[in-house]
Amino acid sequence: LIERELCEAIGISRTSIREVLRRLEAERLVVVEPRRGPTVARVTRKQAEEIYEIRAMLEALLMRRFTEKASVAEIARLRSIFEEIAPAAEVNDVRALVSIMTRFIGHVMEVVDNEIVRDILQQLIARVSFLRATSMSRPGRAKESIGEISAIVEAVERRDAEAAARNAIIYVENARDSALERIELAER
Numbered sequence: 001l002i003e004r005e006l007c008e009a010i011g012i013s014r015t016s017i018r019e020v021l022r023r024l025e026a027e028r029l030v031v032v033e034p035r036r037g038p039t040v041a042r043v044t045r046k047q048a049e050e051i052y053e054i055r056a057m058l059e060a061l062l063m064r065r066f067t068e069k070a071s072v073a074e075i076a077r078l079r080s081i082f083e084e085i086a087p088a089a090e091v092n093d094v095r096a097l098v099s100i101m102t103r104f105i106g107h108v109m110e111v112v113d114n115e116i117v118r119d120i121l122q123q124l125i126a127r128v129s130f131l132r133a134t135s136m137s138r139p140g141r142a143k144e145s146i147g148e149i150s151a152i153v154e155a156v157e158r159r160d161a162e163a164a165a166r167n168a169i170i171y172v173e174n175a176r177d178s179a180l181e182r183i184e185l186a187e188r
Contacts, residue, residue, distance in 0.1 A: 001021065001040065003021075021038050028041055029130075048183055051127055056176075060168045060172075061117060062109060067155065068161050082104065082149055082153045084096075085149060089146055092142055094136045131175075131179045135175040152168055
C-alpha cells in the first residue's frame, strides 16, 4: 500500500491515510513492515479456524439470549433483515450479503446488550466480514446460508432458544468450512 497512490486515489491527505492505516493495523487488516511499509494482512487458515470457533460460541450465546429477551417487534425486525438476504443471494451480491449479515448480528447484539460479547465481536468484525465474503464467494454458499439462517429465525420466532443457538452453530460451522475451502484454494 503506497501512501502517495492512496492519497491520489481517495483524494485525502497523507495524514488521513496514515491514520486510516494505523486503524487498519490495530484491526490486524494491515501489516506494517520495516523498509516495506504497509501491506494487506492475510488471514491464515489457523486464524480463520480460531475466529470461527469463537464466533460460533458467541453467536450461539447471542441467539439464545435474543430468543429469551427480544420483543415481538424486535423479532419482526430480525425477520425483516433476514428477508433481504434472498434477493442479494439470488444475484450473488457478496458485498450486500456481508452488509445484511452485519446488520442481522448487529440487531441481535443491540437487543441482547452484552457489552463483553459486543466488544469481542467488534474486535473481530473486519476479519469476520472478510471471512464472510470469502465464504460467500464459494458457488452455492449464499443460497445454502438462506436455509441455515431461516432455521435460526424460525427457532427465534418459536421462542426455542436452544434450537436458535444450535442453528447458529450449524450456520457458522458451514460458513467456516466454506471459507477454509476458499482459503486453501487461494494458498495453492
